[in-house]
Amino acid sequence: MRLWARIFLTGFVLWLATVIVTATTRNSNLVPTLVLLGSFLVPVTFVVWAYGRGRTPRVTVELLFKGFVVGGVLGVLGASLLESWLIRPSITMFLLIGLIEEGVKLAALMFVSRRMTYRTTRDGVVLGGTVGFGFSSFESAGYAFNSLFTSAGLSLPGLVETEVLRGILAPVGHGLWTAILGGVLFARGGRITTPVVLSYLGVSLLHALWDSMTAIAIAVTLVLFGQPWQFDLLRIGRVPGVTDWQMHVYTLLHWAGLIVISLVGLLWLTALLGSDRRDRRIRHQ
Known part of the structure; x- marks a missing residue:
């Protein structure tokens, strides 16, 4: 059994x-043991899996550790500060969150990799994904901790459900977006160039769409199947409830949107790695 599989099975048990x-x-x-195990299990598993597939001697275990812990913590702290200063409820809120969080992860990646003298696209994908998964782990720990507290007291089912859901979605979230950005950054020698800026804007948009999918799904559901009384409530600034039928439509649209966003990110990463392989073959001919 491969190392990543042993880590996942041991951690899951x-x-x-x-x-x-x-x-x-x-x-x-x-509770702290439960929060840490549930929040770190899937991200750590994917870091080990990516490291095993990357086969890059420049990204050492020590550098992976720094990327995961130092990069992840710096990213979470930077995002928390900037969002508390800049984010206000508005139509652009999710876009600003995407720009901030992808920006701080990019800065954390550049800080962690500052002493690398030679870097490749694959190095950037592995180390960028590690920084992203570190960010995801610490963020998920916060969400899991908060879900424990309800008006009825401590809720263990709420904590477990949060960890399971975020664990399932973790591979196609922060780790994927920062892996893409890291690959583009390292392909340009670690310098901020036009392709890096465009990639940063692209992954920030994917991030924003991901975060706003709940609102998008509700809006589309109401546009397609809204009742007159619901629009009357919207006109006076109140959020209407939804019918059982509308809830089914909303759930379908919500998950469909997340799947589409994930596929776009995976196809982007696949194309990036494919381009890197073609370039390396050409150089060795």
């Missing part, structure tokens, strides 16, 4: 055991 013991004993001291 430990996480599941922690869920069962926490639910049985109601021991709140186990």
Whole structure:
């Protein structure tokens, strides 16, 4: 069995055991263990998988660790500061969040890789994905912790559901977007060039669409199947409830949108790696 698979299975068994013991004993001291295991399991697994497939001696285990921890923490802290200063509820809120979070991850990647004298597209994909997964892990830990607290008290099911959902979506979120940006950045020698800026804007747009998909799905559902009473509420500035039928349509649209965004990102990354392989073959001819 490959290393990444052993890491995932071992971590999943430990996480599941922690869920069962926490639910049985109601021991709140186990909550940090549950939050950390659930938030880090999938991102760490994908970093190990990417490292095994990358086969790049320039990206060492030490550099991966720095990318994941230092890059991830710097990214989360930078995003938190900038969003608290710049973000206000508006129609452009999600776009600004995308620009900020992709920007701080790019800055963190440049900081972590500043001593690399030679770099390739594949190096950037692996190390960029590592920084992105580090950011995702620390962000997910925050979401999982917050989901524990409800008006009815501590909610273990809410925490578990949050970790499962974010774990499923983790491979096509922050790690994917920063892997793309890292590949383009390293292909240009680590310098900010026009292709890097355009890629930054592109992944920021994917990020913004991802974050705003809930609002987009609700808006499309109301446009297609909205009732007169719902539009009356919208005209006076109130958010209407949705019918059971509309909820089915919303759920379908929401997940379809996330799938399309994920496919665009995966195709972009595949094209980037394919171009790198062709360039290397040409250089060796």
